[in-house]
Amino acid sequence: xxxxxxxxxxxxxxxIVAPEVLHAKPKSKPAEVNEPTFTKADLPATDDSRxxxxxxxxxxxxxKNEKTTDSVFDNINKNIASLAEKINNxxxxxxxxxxxxxxxxxxxxxxxxxxxxxxxxxxxPVEGKPNVxxxxxxxxxxxVIAVLDATPTLKSHxxxxxxxxxxxxxxxxxxxxxxxxxxxxxxxxxxxxxxxSAQNRIxxxxxxxxxxxxxxxxxxxxxxxxxxxxxxxxTNVDRQTDVADSNGNKISxxxxxxxxxxxxxxxxxxxxxxxxxxxxxxxxxxxYIEYKKSDGETTKITLEQACQQPQMLKVDYVGVTDNTxxxxxxxxTVIVKDDDGNMLIDNSSGQADxxxxxYFDDPSEMGLLNETSNPENxxxxxxxxxxEMKKYSQPGHENRLKVAKRMYNLLKVTGDLxxxxxxxxxFSSDAAAMYQLVDRLGMTESAKKVGLDVNHQKExxxxxxxDLAEKRNDDQSKNFLGLLNSGPDLNIEEMRKMALGICNQxxxxxxxxxxxxxxxxxxxxxx
Amino acid sequence: xxxxxGDNPPLTSETFFGQGNLSNVKYVxxxxxxxxxxxxxxxxxxxxxxxxxxxxxxxxxxxxMGNDPILKLLGREKFDSxxxxxxxxxxxxxxxxxxxxxxAEEFLKKNEV
Numbered sequence: 137x138x139x140x141x142x143x144x145x146x147x148x149x150x151x152i153v154a155p156e157v158l159h160a161k162p163k164s165k166p167a168e169v170n171e172p173t174f175t176k177a178d179l180p181a182t183d184d185s186r187x188x189x190x191x192x193x194x195x196x197x198x199x200k201n202e203k204t205t206d207s208v209f210d211n212i213n214k215n216i217a218s219l220a221e222k223i224n225n226x227x228x229x230x231x232x233x234x235x236x237x238x239x240x241x242x243x244x245x246x247x248x249x250x251x252x253x254x255x256x257x258x259x260x261p262v263e264g265k266p267n268v269x270x271x272x273x274x275x276x277x278x279x280v281i282a283v284l285d286a287t288p289t290l291k292s293h294x295x296x297x298x299x300x301x302x303x304x305x306x307x308x309x310x311x312x313x314x315x316x317x318x319x320x321x322x323x324x325x326x327x328x329x330x331x332x333s334a335q336n337r338i339x340x341x342x343x344x345x346x347x348x349x350x351x352x353x354x355x356x357x358x359x360x361x362x363x364x365x366x367x368x369x370x371t372n373v374d375r376q377t378d379v380a381d382s383n384g385n386k387i388s389x390x391x392x393x394x395x396x397x398x399x400x401x402x403x404x405x406x407x408x409x410x411x412x413x414x415x416x417x418x419x420x421x422x423x424y425i426e427y428k429k430s431d432g433e434t435t436k437i438t439l440e441q442a443c444q445q446p447q448m449l450k451v452d453y454v455g456v457t458d459n460t461x462x463x464x465x466x467x468x469t470v471i472v473k474d475d476d477g478n479m480l481i482d483n484s485s486g487q488a489d490x491x492x493x494x495y496f497d498d499p500s501e502m503g504l505l506n507e508t509s510n511p512e513n514x515x516x517x518x519x520x521x522x523x524e525m526k527k528y529s530q531p532g533h534e535n536r537l538k539v540a541k542r543m544y545n546l547l548k549v550t551g552d553l554x555x556x557x558x559x560x561x562x563f564s565s566d567a568a569a570m571y572q573l574v575d576r577l578g579m580t581e582s583a584k585k586v587g588l589d590v591n592h593q594k595e596x597x598x599x600x601x602x603d604l605a606e607k608r609n610d611d612q613s614k615n616f617l618g619l620l621n622s623g624p625d626l627n628i629e630e631m632r633k634m635a636l637g638i639c640n641q642x643x644x645x646x647x648x649x650x651x652x653x654x655x656x657x658x659x660x661x662x663x
Numbered sequence: 664x665x666x667x668x669g670d671n672p673p674l675t676s677e678t679f680f681g682q683g684n685l686s687n688v689k690y691v692x693x694x695x696x697x698x699x700x701x702x703x704x705x706x707x708x709x710x711x712x713x714x715x716x717x718x719x720x721x722x723x724x725x726x727x728m729g730n731d732p733i734l735k736l737l738g739r740e741k742f743d744s745x746x747x748x749x750x751x752x753x754x755x756x757x758x759x760x761x762x763x764x765x766x767a768e769e770f771l772k773k774n775e776v
Contacts, residue, residue: 207730208761215767228774236767243763247756251733254745254753554732 213551216240220515234511242509244551249280259283265500267508277495278334279508281548285335286494292381293345294496297327299379300389300451300466302351302368322364325351326497327466332541334494338560339541341572344463345455348493353472358480361472362444366423369394369439373451375417385457389464390586391417392452397442403429413442446470446483454583459596461579491517491549514549521546522660529661535636536643537562537571543657552656559653566604567635567642570616573601574635578628598626612638673748674755676717680708684755688716691761692723721750724757 219237223230249269253259258272259280270277274288304323327349328334332342355361377389394415400408405428419425424436446468453464472481490508508514521542528538540562547556562568577597583590598620605617616634619627647654672678680688685708688695698705700712708716725742728734734742742750 208727208764209731211768212760212764215764215771218771219767222771222774232770236763236770239763240760240767243756243760247753247760248733250749250753250756251737254741254749255733255737552732554735557736 209551212240212244216550220511220518223511223515237511237514238509241511241514245280245509248553252280252284256284258288262498265498268498268500275496277497277499278493279490281491281508282334282494284548285337285339286329287337290329290334290336290494291496292383292385293329295381296345296379296387296389296464297329297347297496299377300347300349300372301325301327302349302365302372302468304364304368322355323351323353323368325349325468326495326499326501328493328495328499330467330493334492338544338557339563341563341568344465344575347464347466349466349468351468351470353470353481354475355472355480356474358444358472359440361480362440362442365443365446365470365472366439369396369443370420370423373417373420377453387462388456389453390456390583390588392454392582392586394420394449394451396439396446396449397437398445398447400427401437403431403435405430405432412448413437415439415442444481446481449483454579454586454588456583456588456590456593459593461576461583461590461593461597463575463579463582491545508549517549518546522663525657526661534640536640537568539657539661540643540646543653543660546660547656555652555656558650562643562646565642565646566608567639570601570604571635571639573597573604574628574631577601577626578632581628608638610638610641612641674751675748676713676751677710679717679751679755680713684758687755687758687762688720691758691765692720695719695723717751717754720754720758724754724761727761728757 216237219233219240222228222233223237249259249261260270260272262268262270262277267279268277269280269283271283271286271290272288274291276286276288276291276294277283278286302323302325304321327347329346330348331346332339333344333346336342351365353361353364355364373391373394375391377391378386379389380386395412396415397413400411400413402409404411408427413425415425420439423440424438426434426436429435449468449470451466451468453466455462455464469484470481471479471484473479490513525539525542525546527533528535528542540559544556544559544563547553547559577594580590580594580597602617602620605613605620612634616631616638619631619634647657685696685706696708696716700708700716702709725734725739729739742753745753
């Protein structure tokens, strides 16, 4: 079964929800209005012809039945869920079910695209590149699902992305029979914006800047791959990187840490067991981390060794602008193949990213086609997001803003675009802005740890928080304001808890006012 | 998905019922195109019947799909004001989706436990 999506004996999550549009849109006539789309001049004028047409319309019993029971929209979603259930339960002809699910997702996506382009002509297919779309004239790309939420302004971050991209100075020089072949790059990489960073149309208060990097390496052995990757990281990583985007906005990135190589080796001292290897700039530049073994001896693990099994490869920066402090994260997926195409290293998570990633390079050049109509990607994505919605609804992990973000994406891929748009209003609330600011205040602590003076930015953020809390005027916000005004040493952890409480309350109130969203939320999280 | 998207010339009334759309329409709306609207072999819509068929297809599609959230976002009024080629593209894509859905539905019915 599609885990969590279709509970036993219950209706699928994507069950009947009569969608409605709450946004201010030009009033349109109801769908039933019998007005010819093709003008009267196009039609034969005789009454007989008109009658015949009416009879045809009236006579189609299939249509009548569908209108009086479920809409086709509901049927499509139910059928997607039922096919997914059959595939997950390995029930019947799974291959045929996958083929039908793929066709349904593909044709639905094509239908979305043609209608979405009528709504927003900025979304354009890239000529000759199936699955790839761009937003306006900006050279940013993604699947049709992803570009729906991106605006051309994301393009301004390309400078930052380019600067953080892993590159290799190593050029393979090959000579055959004394003739030099064209040198080729050993590392190819593409950086994308991911998560809420890539959804700037609907998420104005994303807490941080998330980037995902896709790295392809060609090497003869795993050891050689480790060398190539380690050298590239060492060359690429700096203590401080100053970047100005294409609009002239400056951001100064300060390296915090890199995770690479998974946990400490099995011979590490007991207190290091299960701990992730965390690399400082100094560790990276010298090429190893020293650690204590369980026998008390000191030994080291080299960056090259770590890069042979990079596992999660993640670099964290604190980014400082004139008026804020933001966390900047880059997670790299590394694929290493030899000349025969054998896989040497693959640290990909298997998670479908194409629904949210926005590329700065044509993804087809990296073999990264956004195959969002692939049944496996779809099933996996839905499963992960249902799981996360449940997780963030549990006591101890409760974060309703995160739930709302996951739900937004889930609604989008299950086809409920109108409901997802309705839900997106919660992301631009004052509570969401407060949550972002508190998160960023937390980043000022990290900035201090690397010796930065960010008092000016902190003052700006505190004033903004004060304004937002005063504007809200509820008890929780008043308490928050009290904490904010309690003195110069802010208890950020306490503020975070309070901001989270305010956000949870905001989302709860929002859902109470939007019963269809609440119903859907309850169906998913109780499945 | 969308292989060849952008490669096909814009649809016109004359070309709409080519490219597999006729068989898709017949499969999805079996009664929509009357036999007398087709040529002798049943492989094409008679030129003087094309607009009738397109009009009824438009109405039928809106009846069936008008509840779809993205079509609701677009709205019938905006749809009617779009260039003809865009309206035809949306109709063709809607019919393809309905076809894929009907095929899925038939499979699921046949394989009901």
